[in-house]
Amino acid sequence: MNACLAGGWSLNGPVLLTLVLGVGVILMARWVGRQRHFPGRESFIVLHIAIFWWLAAAGLELAAQGPQCKVFWASMAWPGIVGVPSLWAVFLWQYVNSIREPISPRRFLLLGIAPLVTLGMALSNPWHQLFYGPGTLPVDATPGAAIRYDHGPLFDAAAIYVYLFMLFCLAVVTRAAYASRGLHRRHYLAFVLVTCVPWAVNLGYVVEGWTLFGFDPTPFSFAFTLVAFAFLIVGVRLFDLLPVARHLLLEELPDPVLVVDARRRVIDANPAALALAEQPQDWQGVALAHWPVFGVELEAMLAAGEKDMLLMPATSSRYFEVRSLNIERTSRGGIAVLGRMLYLRDITERHCSELKLAEALATSEERLRTITRLHEKLQEQALRDPLTGLYNRRHLGELFDREQARCQRDHSPIALALIDLDHFKLLNDRHGHLVGDDVLRAVAIHLTSNLRESDAVFRIGGEEFLLLLPGASGDEAYARLQALCQALAGQPLPTRVGPLSVTLSAGIAQWPSQGQGLEALMQVADAALYEAKRGGRNQVRRLVAADTD
Numbered sequence: 286m287n288a289c290l291a292g293g294w295s296l297n298g299p300v301l302l303t304l305v306l307g308v309g310v311i312l313m314a315r316w317v318g319r320q321r322h323f324p325g326r327e328s329f330i331v332l333h334i335a336i337f338w339w340l341a342a343a344g345l346e347l348a349a350q351g352p353q354c355k356v357f358w359a360s361m362a363w364p365g366i367v368g369v370p371s372l373w374a375v376f377l378w379q380y381v382n383s384i385r386e387p388i389s390p391r392r393f394l395l396l397g398i399a400p401l402v403t404l405g406m407a408l409s410n411p412w413h414q415l416f417y418g419p420g421t422l423p424v425d426a427t428p429g430a431a432i433r434y435d436h437g438p439l440f441d442a443a444a445i446y447v448y449l450f451m452l453f454c455l456a457v458v459t460r461a462a463y464a465s466r467g468l469h470r471r472h473y474l475a476f477v478l479v480t481c482v483p484w485a486v487n488l489g490y491v492v493e494g495w496t497l498f499g500f501d502p503t504p505f506s507f508a509f510t511l512v513a514f515a516f517l518i519v520g521v522r523l524f525d526l527l528p529v530a531r532h533l534l535l536e537e538l539p540d541p542v543l544v545v546d547a548r549r550r551v552i553d554a555n556p557a558a559l560a561l562a563e564q565p566q567d568w569q570g571v572a573l574a575h576w577p578v579f580g581v582e583l584e585a586m587l588a589a590g591e592k593d594m595l596l597m598p599a600t601s602s603r604y605f606e607v608r609s610l611n612i613e614r615t616s617r618g619g620i621a622v623l624g625r626m627l628y629l630r631d632i633t634e635r636h637c638s639e640l641k642l643a644e645a646l647a648t649s650e651e652r653l654r655t656i657t658r659l660h661e662k663l664q665e666q667a668l669r670d671p672l673t674g675l676y677n678r679r680h681l682g683e684l685f686d687r688e689q690a691r692c693q694r695d696h697s698p699i700a701l702a703l704i705d706l707d708h709f710k711l712l713n714d715r716h717g718h719l720v721g722d723d724v725l726r727a728v729a730i731h732l733t734s735n736l737r738e739s740d741a742v743f744r745i746g747g748e749e750f751l752l753l754l755p756g757a758s759g760d761e762a763y764a765r766l767q768a769l770c771q772a773l774a775g776q777p778l779p780t781r782v783g784p785l786s787v788t789l790s791a792g793i794a795q796w797p798s799q800g801q802g803l804e805a806l807m808q809v810a811d812a813a814l815y816e817a818k819r820g821g822r823n824q825v826r827r828l829v830a831a832d833t834d
C-alpha cells in the first residue's frame with residue numbers, strides 16, 4: 286500500500302472529474318443532513334459516504350500508474366461497491382415504509398461484515414488469485430493503461446451478493462409504485478426509473494463492456510442516482526410536506542381529535558382534545574375508557590359499534606357531534622383496522638339553534654292549539670243560547686237538514702214541536718226578570734232531561750222552545766209532549782224566590798206529511814200552538830185534519 290501511495294500518479298482530466306464528483310457527493314451528504322427529517326435519512330447519508338469511498342478508490346485507480354497499484358485501489362473500492370447496494374436497500378425499505386427510526390448500530394455493523402470480508406478477499410488476492418484471476422492485466426503497454434480484470438469465483442460471489450441487493454431495491458420501489466395511487470404512484474415510478482439507471486449501466490459494463498475513461502461507469506451512475514433521489518425526496522418534498530401539513534392542521538383544528546389504537550388506547554390527541562379533557566398528564570397510552578371528561582361516552586360508542594353520536598361533556602356546555610373513522614391498512618390478506626380516529630365536531634351553535642327552533646315550534650303549535658280551541662269554543666258559543674246553554678235558532682237549520690237527510694234514507698218521520706211558556710209576562714212582572722231567567726233555565730233542564738239521545742231542543746225566542754224528535758210519529762210525539770207538559774205543570778221549578786209553578790203550551794207538526802221544509806213545518810206547529818193557547822193553555826195540540834199519522 287505504501288508503495289502505491291508513494292508510486293507514480295497522473296492527475297489527468299478523468300481523475301479530476303472523479304475528484305470533483307466525490308467532493309460533490311460529500312457536500313450533498315452535508316446538505317441532506319441539514320434538511321428536514323425524512324424516513325431513512327441516516328441510511329441515505331451513509332450511502333453518500335459509501336459512494337464517496339467507491340468514487341475515491343476509482344479516482345485513485347485512475348490516477349495510479351503501476352498496474353499493481355491500479356489493482357490495489359480497485360480492491361480498496363470493494364467496501365463501497367458492496368456497501369452501496371445494501372445501504373440503498375435499507376434506505377429504500379425505510380423510506381417506502383415510513384420507518385423514521387434509524388437502523389440500530391448492531392444491524393449496521395452486521396451490514397458492514399460483507400463489505401469488509403470482500404475487501405479482505407480482494408486484498409489477499411495475490412496469495413489465492415480467486416478474486417482476480419491471472420488474466421488481470423493492463424489493456425495495453427502504455428503507462429497508466431486501464432486494467433482488464435479476470436473475474437475469479439470470489440469476485441462472482443461478491444457480484445451475486447451485490448445483484449441480490451439491487452434486485453431487492455427494484456422490488457421494493459416497484460411494489461410501492463404498485464400499491465400507491467395518483468401523485469404518490471408517479472413519485473414511486475420515478476424511484477423505479479432512477480433505480481434502474483445503475484442496473485442498466487452495470488449491465489452495459491458487464492455485458493457490453495461500456496466504460497467511462499476506460500473505467501467501470503457504475504459508481505458514476507450511482508452518484509447520478511443519489512442526486513436524482515435527493516431531488517425527488519428533499520426537492521419535491523412530497524412525503525415530507527404532507528405529514529407536516531396534516532400535523533399542522535390537526536394542531537390548529539379547533540375541534541378535538543383523538544387517535545386510538547386497535548386496543549382503544551389513546552395514542553394521539555390534538556391540543557383541542559387535551560383542552561377539553563382538562564390537560565391530562567401522561568396521557569399517551571391511556572385506555573379510552575379512562576380518558577378524562579368524555580372517554581366513557583366514546584368507549585361506549587365504539588363498544589356498541591356506533592359510527593357517530595351526540596356528546597355533551599359534563600364539564601362543558603358545548604355539544605359535539607362525534608364521528609369515528611377507521612384507520613385501515615390494505616394488504617393482500619384483506620383490510621386490517623389499525624385503530625380509529627375520533628373526530629369531535631363542535632356543533633353547539635347549530636344544536637342550540639335547533640333546540641330554539643324546536644322550542645319555538647312547540648310554542649307556536651301550543652298557540653295554534655289554543656287558537657283552535659278558542660275558535661271551536663266561539664263557534665259553539667255562536668250556536669248556543671247563553672242563558673240556557675241550549676242550541677239557538679242558527680243551529681236549527683243545519684241540524685234539521687242533517688236529520689231530514691238521515692230520515693229520508695231510513696224512511697222514518699220527524700216530529701217538530703213548538704213550546705211556549707204560558708203567561709210568562711205575568712211571571713216576569715210579578716217576580717222580576719231575574720226570576721224569569723231562573724224559570725227559563727229550569728225549563729231548559731226539564732226539557733233536555735226528558736229527551737232521547739237523538740232528540741234536540743232549541744231556544745228560539747224569549748220564552749219559546751223547539752223540540753226536534755227524529756223518528757217520532759205524530760202520535761208518539763203527541764204522547765211525549767203531553768207527558769212533558771203534565772210533568773212541568775206538576776213540578777214547581779226552583780228559582781231564587783223559591784219554587785214556582787209554570788205551564789207550557791205546545792203545537793206539533795209532522796214531517797213529511799205536514800210540510801217538506803223547516804219553515805213550512807214551523808208554520809204548522811205555530812198554528813197548532815196557537816190552538817193550544819186558544820184552548821186554554823197548558824196543553825198540546827196538533828192540526829188533526831192534516832195529520833195523517
Ligand SMILES: Nc1nc2c(ncn2[C@@H]2O[C@H](COP(=O)(O)OP(=O)(O)OP(=O)(O)O)[C@@H](O)[C@H]2O)c(=O)[nH]1
Pocket residue numbers: 672705706707708709710711713717718719720721722725746747748818
Ligand atoms: N225574564 C225573561 N223574560 C223574557 C225573556 N225574553 C222574553 N221575555 C219576556 O217574555 C214575555 C213574553 O210575553 P208574551 O209574548 O206577552 O206572552 P205571555 O205573557 O207568555 O203570554 P202568552 O204567551 O200568551 O201565554 C215578555 O214579557 C218578555 O219580556 C228573557 O230572556 N228573560
